[in-house]
Amino acid sequence: MSMLARRKPEAEASPRVLRSLQATCHARGLGALAERIADLDGFIQDDLMQIESVLREIKTPDDVVGRSAQHLLSRGGKRLRPLCVGLASRLGEGGFNASARELAVAVELIHNATLLHDDVVDLGDRRRGHETARVVFGNAASIYSGDWLLIEALRRVHTADVPGVLLRLLSTIDEMIAAEALQLARRDELVADRDVYFRVIEGKTASLFRWATYAGARAGLLGEEECECVGRYGENLGLAFQMIDDALDLKGDVSVVGKDLLADVREGKVTYPLLVMLEAEPSVATAIEQMAGSGTRPEEGSSADEGSSADLETARRDILAALERTKAVEVTMALASDYAQRACQNLEALPPSLARSALEAVSEALVVRDR
C-alpha cells in the first residue's frame, strides 16, 4: 500500500484494475508477477486512461434515465473487460486505435446495461458500495437506462466498423439473455447441476469476455484465426474470473458468508463452491433450505418463525463446517486456476510479444486476487 501512497495525484486516476492486481501480488509475495504487472501498467496505462476519459464524457440524457445510467457508470468498477479489449488490440499491428477504443468503451457499457436490468430482476439493493440505480431512481428508470446503454454501446460498435464484430456482439447478447432465462427457470431450486452451472456462467460472463478479446484482436488487425484463439483466451479468462468471484463471496467472515450464500441460493444461483459442497454432502441441502426459507422479508408474513434463531445458527454452522470439510472454496480456486492456465494456452499460437505477456499476467494475477 505504501507504494500506492507514493503515487502522484494524477496517477491515482489510473484504472484500479492494475493497481488492485499489483497490490494482490505484492501481498502474496508474488514479487515477479507484481513486477510484470508494473510493466503492464506502463504498457497499457495510456490506453486505459483514454477509455476512462471517453467513458467519463459520455453524454447521458438530462433526465431520470440518464441519471440512472450515470449513477452506475460513474461508480467505476474493475474495467476488466475494457482492459481485455485494449490488450487484445495490442497483439496486432493495428494496436490500440480509435476502433479498439470504441469497442473497449462499448463492452463496459454492455456490462453496465446488463447490471441495470439484472438489479431490477433480482431486486438488488446495493452494487459497487452504493444503492442500486433502481433503488434511487426506480425500476422503470433502471430498465430504460439499461436500454439506453445498450443502444449507446451498439452505436459505438457500429461506428467502429470492424468486420464481423457487431453481429458477434448481437449473438453474445443473445447468449447472455439465454443464460438469464436458464437462471430464472432454476430460481429457488437447490440442485447441484454442473451442466446448468457452466451454461449459466458461460452465457452470463464468459461470452462477453470472449467477445471483448476477439473484438479487440480484430480491431488490432490480427488474422481471423488468431482472433478466434484470443477469443478463446477471453472465454477461459471469463470462466476463471466468475469462479474466483464465487469463491471470494464465501471467503469473508462468517456473518457475511451466510448472507451471500443465502442471497445466491434465493436467486437460484448455485455457485461452484455450493455445487462442490452439495455433490459431496447432499444432506447439507436441508440446512441451506432452512436458512434460505428464513430469509423471507418481514412483510411477507411470519411463517419463518418455525426456524428459531437458535436453529438458524445451527444451520449456518452446519453449512460452514461442510464448506470446510469439502474444501469447496479451495476446489473452486483450483479449478479457476486451471481455466486461467487454459486461457494462457490459447495464446500459444501467437508469437511472443509484450501484449501476449500482459494478457498472460492478467490471467495469472486474476486467480490470486482477493477482492
Next chain:
Amino acid sequence: MSMLARRKPEAEASPRVLRSLQATCHARGLGALAERIADLDGFIQDDLMQIESVLREIKTPDDVVGRSAQHLLSRGGKRLRPLCVGLASRLGEGGFNASARELAVAVELIHNATLLHDDVVDLGDRRRGHETARVVFGNAASIYSGDWLLIEALRRVHTADVPGVLLRLLSTIDEMIAAEALQLARRDELVADRDVYFRVIEGKTASLFRWATYAGARAGLLGEEECECVGRYGENLGLAFQMIDDALDLKGDVSVVGKDLLADVREGKVTYPLLVMLEAEPSVATAIEQMAGSGTRPEEGSSADEGSSADLETARRDILAALERTKAVEVTMALASDYAQRACQNLEALPPSLARSALEAVSEALVVRDR
C-alpha cells in the same frame, strides 16, 4: 362485414390492417376510399403475407424468454408499421425486396419490444385482448424478452444492409427512451402541457413511424431527399395515429371511458382530449384527481374511503359532461385529420404512383377508423 364473410379461408390470413380499414370506410359510407383500400389490398397483400410469414417463423428461444416474446408476437396486432415499410419501399425502383422485408419485420419486433418493457413499467395487465406477458411469465421474462426482440430486430436491420438505416434506428430508439423518461417525470401530474404532450407522442410513436417509412423508401432505392419526405409522411402519420388512439379510448361507453381515462391519468398520460378539456375547463382537474385517487389498489390502504361511491359517480359525470361541452374528442379527431393531411402533403414531391396513392389512402382511412 358480409363482404368479409365471403372471403376464402386463405384470404382470412390477410393482415387485418387492410380489412379493418376497408370495413371502416364502408361503414362510414366512404365508398370511394373503400374501393381504393380494396385496390391497395391487391397491391400490397403479397408483401404483407411475406412479412407475416417471416414473423411467424422467427425462432424464439425455447425458454421462458422465448415464450414471453412469442406470447405477444403471436397475438398479431395491427402490423401498421410493417405496412408503412412495405408501401414506402414500393415508391422506389427497388420495390419490396429482401431488405425491405427484413426492415418491415424489424420494425414490428422493435414495437413489440417496447410494449414488453412498457407493460413492466406501467404494470399493464392486458394487451391485445389477453393477459400481458409479464402477468403470464413474470416481469423478469418480460424485460429479457423485450431485450431479445430488440437484438433480433437490430440483427435483421444490420443484415438488410441499407445505408444509414441502422444508425437512424439507434437514434430512434434513443428518442423513444427519452419520451418514456419524460412521461416518467410527469407521472401522477395532471398538467395540461402541450409541449410535453407533443414531445411524448413524437418520441414514443411518431419517431418509429418516421423510421419505418424512411427505411422502407431507402430499401426501395428512393433518393436520399425523397426518403426524407417519406420519413416526414411517417412522422405525421404517427402523430395522427396516436391522436386517434387517444380519442378512440374516450369514445366507448361510459364505464369504459372512465376506466381508460383514469388509467391514463394514473400513468401520467395526459392525452390530447384530456389536454383540450383541461385547457378549456381547468376546474375539471378536481374531479379527475378525485377519481384517480380512488383508483389506488385495495392493499395499499383504505384512505380512498374519503371519496364515497356516490361522490365518485358525480365526479365521473362531471368529467363526461366536460368532455362533451369542450368537444375534446371531436377536436382531437380534427387535429388528427390535419396531421393526416400534412402526411399526404409530404408526398407531393414524389411522382404519382400506385404506392403513393396507397400511402395517401392509408393516411385518410386511419383517421376515420373506429377501433
